[in-house]
Amino acid sequence: MKKWKKFATAALAAMVCASVMAGCGGKKEEAKSNEIKIGASFELTGNVANYGKAILSGAKMAFDEANAKGGVLGKKIVVIESDNKSEPSESGNSITKLVTQDKVVAIVGPATSGCVAAGSPITEANKIPHIAPSGTAPGLTVDNNGKVKPFMFRACFIDPFQGQVMAHFASNTLKVKNVAILMDSSSDYSKGLAQVFQATLEKAGGKIVTKEAFLSKDLDFKASLTKIKATNPEAVYVPGYYEEVSKIIKQAREIGLNVPMMGCDGWESPKLAEIAGKDALNNCYYVSAFSAQDTDPSVQAFIKAYKEKYQKDPDIFAMQGYNAGLVVVDSIKRAGSTDGTAIAKAMAATKDLPVASGKLTYDANHNPIISALIISLDGGVPSLKEKISL
Amino acid sequence: MDNFLQQFCQQLINGISLGSIYALIALGYTMIYGIIKLINFAHGDIYMIGAYFGFFATTQLGVGFIPAIIIAMAGAAIVGIIIERIAYRPMRNAPRIAILITAIGVSFFLEYGMILLVSPQPRTFPAVFSPTVYHMGPLVANSQQLVILISALILMVTLSYIVNSTKAGKAMRAVSFDADAARLMGINIDKVISMTFALGSALAAAGGVLVGVYYNSIDPLMGMMPGLKAFVAAVLGGIGIIPGAMMGGIILGVVEAMVSGFLSSTFRDAAAFGILILILLYKPAGLLGKNVREKV
Structure with a gap:
């Protein structure tokens, strides 16, 4: 038994060596081949499959456009899809498979921060650039010591940024001083x-x-709202998800708290107006990254192209996927090679890259500096109020 | 009116309307406990099932508010009878802990079964009647709050009448007092227990529909927290005592509103469950309960 174990260990070691060498050899082979493989690990089934599918559709559009223009470095981009079933554990497996078996040069995905966090150690260890299109958790791109992870990037603004944007909007546009949270x-x-x-x-x-x-999951907010009303705020900031926010706004209006309500991208859902009722949704503002009403030509061009390709309207996730795809294509071009370290270096240096929502530049922590939109709700109808760049 | 008093009165209104919902659910808890000494943890989920019956009655059948409540009550009553028949009756002579665990199992079954059937997405309850807002000086209340309070009162009075003044109620009290003796007197215990479940479930369903109308949204896990709170309310008033459940519910709602309004909203649930602990420590029979020696 022991002998067998020893043999197995030796065999395993040999296999590891072989695979490492194969990896080296593979690079040479890849240089010959006419394809650049990009891994797309997404939530294609499971409870957030809607996000994953939308992002993938946007990312594929970016790669297809690059291929139509003659490819990148004279090669064709091939997207290898992998489903993580909306589970962080599966996400780790999916990214491991893409990195070690399919030998992709970069990873796009997954949608949720939890799934990205599960895959990030794998891409870091294998020196594969990894871009999360919609993972907003601030800790994603830095390690536990606050040091930036060299291969981890994202294509969306982070949560704290939204708070900053809303505070700017409150003090500069709404011109309010006394705010309740x-x-x-x-x-x-x-x-x-x-x-x-x-x-x-x-x-x-x-x-x-x-x-x-x-x-x-709370249902009744009247006690807190009554207390807030007694402090006479000029506006109320309600960071949260639409399920509770819709009830909060409804009940606030019922008790006669009619000041502006301000929120975050968690508000974005048709359910908000359904539950709160159209009459309650006046004087409400939230932060978003995408609006079909944005008159910016790059946004309109993206919407038009997306509609032509998929015969439906793009959402914020499709746009973030598209932006992530553009970042990858641009970085490979500027790196001039498919080497992971070179691509990551080029990616970190991304500056004023034209993407669907404007221009994208990375800060020192690999978070993009892009503009955010303030959406206002009047009678439950969302409309673009202001575009804010910090 | 000075500011504090105004705040106090408004929070009292908020608390009473919240408390009437707890009271409606607590009534069913207390009845079932009174008859078969079972804490029916699935009761909060019956309330959820009732809300869904009401939802489908209004959206699919297009009926109004009153028929929707009646359909929901009837539907939930049938579900309650089936649950009792399948899950609890075979356990009737089992140790009490076994039947309690069965109740928790039934609760999970209903919650996740409904997630499978109707998806975990919250549904928007259609507005079956438009709320009128009443301003009394600086105080605000709306017609939905009144409807909830009045429905709870009507249902409680009806229930008291059934239990105290009808033959079926007499049978229920007899079974509650001594099941074996009741059987010897020719009372069909199974039938009485089924009826208790039907009544209790119907009350919870009425609560579910009212909550759906009031808050506009329902989801398969909506029964968890109200179920626990209603349990606290039932214990507070004295479990097994019908007016106690009503009183416990209202007190709990008012305490929650006052704690959120004058201390901090983060302490709200702590206060609710703190009350449970205090009651169990100092007056385990509840506010309206008499200290009777347990029959063995």
Whole structure:
């Protein structure tokens, strides 16, 4: 038995050596081949499959466009899809397979921060550039010591950025000073936004008059709202998801709290108007990265191209996928090679790259500096209010 | 009116309307406990099932508010009878802990079964009547809050009448007092217990529909927290005692509103469950409960 174990270990070691060498050899082979393989690991089934599919459609569009223009470095981009079933554990497997078996040069995906975090150590260890189109958790691109991960990037703005944008909007456009916060104390997303919002607003001379909290799944917010109303705020900031926010706005209007309500991208859902009722959704503002009403030519060009290709309207996820695809194509071009380290270096140096939502530049922590949109709701109808770049 | 008093009155209104919902669910809890000494943890999920019956009645059949509540109550009553028949009756002579665990199992079965059937997405309850907002000086209340409170009162009075003044109610009290003796007197215990479940479930369903109308949205896990809170309400008023459940529900709702309004909303649930602990420590029979020695 022991002998067998020893043999197995030796065999395994040999295999590892062989695969490492094969890896070296593979690169030479790849130089000969006419394809550049990009791995796309997404939530194609499971509970957030809608996000994954939309992002993949956008990313594929970016790669198809590059191929139509003659490819990258004279080669054709081939997208290798892999499903992570919306589970972080499967995400690790899926990315491992793409990196070690398919030998992709870069990974795009997955959609949710949890699945990205599960795959990130694998791409870091294998020196494969990895771009998360919609993972907003601030910690994704940095390690536990706060040092930036050299191969990890994202294509969307991070949560704290939204809080900053809303605070700027509150003090510069709405010109309010005394703001109340009603946050979801069971969600890191909500608490993080509230914290950044407060810091930014106070720096701009504003004041948080009261800070109340609720738990996700709560139904009744009248007690907290009554308390908020008594402090006479000029506006209320409600970072949260549409399920609770819709009820909060409805109940706020019912008790006669009619000041502006401000929020985040968690508000974005047709359910918001359904549950809150159209009459309650006035004087409400939230942050988003995408609006079909954006008159920016690059956004309109993207919407038109997407409609032609897929016969449906793109959403924010499709746009983020498209942006991620553009970043990858551009980085490979500028790197002039398919070597992971070279691509990652080029990616980090991305500056003013024209993407669907404007121009994209990476900051030191591999978070893109892109503009955010303030969407206003009037009678439940969303419309683009303002474009903010910080 | 000075500011504090105004706040206090508004929070009282908020609390009573929230409390009436707890009371409606607590009524069913307390009845079932009174008859077969079972904490029916699936009761909050019956409330959810009732809300879905109401939802499908209004959206698919297009009926109004009152017929929707009646359909939901009837549907949930049948579900309650089936659950009792399949899950609890075979366990009737099993140790109490076994039947309690069965109840938790039934609760999970209903929650995740519904997720499978109707998807976990919240549904928007159609507005079956448009709310009128009443302003009384600086205070605000709306017609939905009144409807909830009045429905809860009507259902409680009806229930008290059934239990205290009808033959079926007499049978229920007899079974609750001593099941074996009741059987010897020729009372069909199985039938009485089925009826108790039907009544309790119907009340929960009414609560579910009212909540759906009031908050506009329902989802398969909506029964979890209200179920627990209603349990606290039932214990607070004295489990097994019908007016106690009503009182417990209202007190709990008001305490929650006051804690959110004058202390901090983060302490709200802690206060609710803190009450449960205090009651169990100092007055385990509940506010309206008499200290009777347990029959062995």
